[in-house]
Amino acid sequence: MKYVLVLMLFFSALYSNDYINPFTGDTYDFHPEVSFRSNDYLSDIYNYDVDHYEYFIDVTDTLNAAVDGYAIFNIKATADIDTFTFDLKDELFVDSVFWNDQKIDTLNISRVNDRTYVYLNEGLNLGDESSFKVYYHGVPPEGSYFNASYDVAYHGENNSVVISTMSSPQAARYWHPCKDIPSDKATVDMFIKCMEYQKAASNGLLISEEVVEDSKKIVHFRENYPVCTYITSIAVSNYTKYSETWVSPQTGETLPIDYYVYPEHLENAKIDFSNVKDMFNCFSERYGEYPFMDEKYGMAIFPWSGGMENQTMTSIGSSIITGNFTHENVIAHEVAHHWFGDWVNIKTWNDVWLKEGGAVLSEAVWFGYAEGPFAYRDFMNSLKPTIINVKEPIFGYSPTFSRYVYNKGAWIFNMVKHILGDDKFYDAVKDYMNEPSFYTDGITSDQFFDFFSKYTQRDMDKFKDQWVYKGGVPNYKFSYRIENSDDHSTLKMRIRQTQEGDEVPIFDMPIPVMVQFSDFTDSLLLVDNNMANQTYSFQFNKRLHNSIPIENFNFMSKVLAVSEEEEFEDFDTVDNNIVKTEIIGNYPNPFNSSTTINFLLADRGDVNFTVYNVKGEIVYQAREFYNNSGFNSKLIDFGNISSGIYYLQIKNRETVSLLKKITYIK
Ligand SMILES: [Zn+2]
Structure with missing residues (x-):
C-alpha cells in the first residue's frame, strides 16, 4: 500500500491535472478548453458498463438538507481492471464500500476531485460481472451547472417541504454515487425514505410503499428502461397526485399519466396539463410510439423556472403552472425529450443540440399540430434572433445550455425536415428511434448525419460541417435585373454571402426563388449557391412580373439576410421595384x-x-x-x-x- 501512496503523491505533484488514477498512475486525455465537459473524453477511465443501479436514499433530514444511503452498482468490466472508479462529490462522505459483499479496506479507497478510486487486490477481467455497494452520507453541495442538484425548499401557505433533484448535466454525483456520463444507461431500483404523509415520485413504476418507523416510509420505484444518470430523479413533497390515461391511437395500448402537484396548484395544473394527452397524440403519430409505453409518463412540480425531462417523471418548475397555458411549449418540450434525449440519448455533452434541437423543434411541431402551419413557422422564425449573431460552432459550445444551442439545433432538424419533406422526415425519425445502438449507446453528430443521409440520399458532410462544426449563418444579399421582350424574358441575379468570422464558412445551400409571370403563373427556382459572389441567368419563354421575392421560410436564409431595405440592391444600376410588402x-x-x-x-x-x-x-x-x-x-x-x-x-x-x-x- 505504501507503494501506491507514494505513487499518488508523485503524480499529484507532477500534474495539476485531475485525471490520474492514484493506484495505477494512469493519466487520461485532458481537454482544459472544455472544462466541465472534459468527462466526455473519459469513458475509458471507468472501463466498465453499469447494468443496474440500486439506490437507497433517506431524505428525511430536511433541516440539514442531508442525505444518507447507499448505491449498488451491478457492472460488467469492459477491460481488465484493478480499480473500480465512480463519481461522487468530495463533500459527501463515503462510509464503506463492499465488493461482492466483502468490505474493502479503507486504505484501498482514494478520493480525488469528486472521483473515488477503489483498488481491487484481485482485479476484474474483461467481461467479468461484479457488484459494488457504496454507503455514503452528507450534505449535497450547491454549485453544479444548475446550482442546486439536491434541493430542499418550501412551498405554500404552510411552508410545506419539497425535496427535488436536478442532475443535468453532470450533477447526479452531487447526491449519489454513480458513473456520471450520459452514454451509459442502466436500469434502476430507487428506494426513497421519506415521511409517511409525503408522496415520492421517481422514474419508472411505483412498486411499493412501506411504513417503517416514526411516521416514515420507504417508497420503491423501479425503472426497467435503462436510464442515464442525468435524468434519474426523485421529487418528494405533500403532493396531490392525480392521474389520467392516454390511449395510443397507433396501438390502442393505454399509458397512465401521473401528476404530482402542489395542493395549492391543483386547479391551475389541471388546466395547464389538460392537453398533455394531445401532445402524446401529436408526437407518437410523428415519432413513433411513446418509448416508455410499459411504464408511465409523469410530472412532478419542483421549485424551478423550467422543466427537466427526467425519464418518465418530468420535473416541472412551479412557475410554469399558471392556469392559462403560458408555458405550454415547456410542457411539450419535456414530453418530446422522451423521444429525443431520454430514448435516443446523446453520447457526449458536446452534442447536446441533438436532444435540445429535437425538443425545441417539437415545440414548433406541437404548435403546428394545435394551431396550424403558420404557428409552426412563426415559432421557428421566433428562434432566429438568438442564432444569427453567434459565430462559434454549436458543437461543444459553452455555455452548453444556451438558447443558441437549443434554437440552432432546432433549425438544423428543421432544415433536414425541409430537405426530406414532412412525411419522409417523420418516417426517418421513426427509424431513428428504432436504431438499437442509438437508444443504448447514444448518438453523436456524425452518426446523426450518417443516418439521415440514407434518407436524403445525398452526402450530408458539407451540411454537417457548416451547421454543426462551424459557426455563423449565411447572410445573403440579392440583386437582380429583369429583361422583358414581347414573348420572352431574362432574369439575371447575383447572390452574395456577406457573413464574416474565423469559424464562419461560405455556405453551400439551395436557395428557393419564386418568380412570377405576367400571365399569373409562377415557378419556383431552386438555386444552388456555394460562393461568396455568384451570378445566375435564367431564360423564360414568357414575360416576367417586374419583381421577385426570395421565398424562403424553411431554410434560415430569409430572415438571416441583411435588412429588408438592403436586401435587394441594384443590379448594374438598373432600378427595380423593391418588394417590401x-x-x-x-x-x-x-x-x-x-x-x-x-x-x-x-x-x-x-x-x-x-x-x-x-x-x-x-x-x-x-x-x-x-x-x-x-x-x-x-x-x-x-x-x-x-x-x-x-x-x-x-x-x-x-x-x-x-x-x-x-x-x-x-
Ligand atoms: Zn430540453
Missing part, C-alpha cells in the same frame, strides 16, 4: 368560406386588399388600417362569390405585393 400565404388554401391572409407590411398605415378573378376583374376590395409594420394577418370572408381561382394583392402606401393565387371551393 408581401403576402406570405393564406390558410387554409383552398378554403370554403373564409381564409386568413398573412402578410408583411413595409409601413404601418392603410392597406388595400384586392381580389381579382382570372379575367383580372375586381371581385373583392377592402381597406384597413394596420398599426404595425412587419407581420400582420386578416381574415377575409368570401361570402357569395362563386368557387374558383382568384388572385389577391395588397397595397401598402407605395408598395404593392405580388399576386397570390388562392382557391375558393364552396
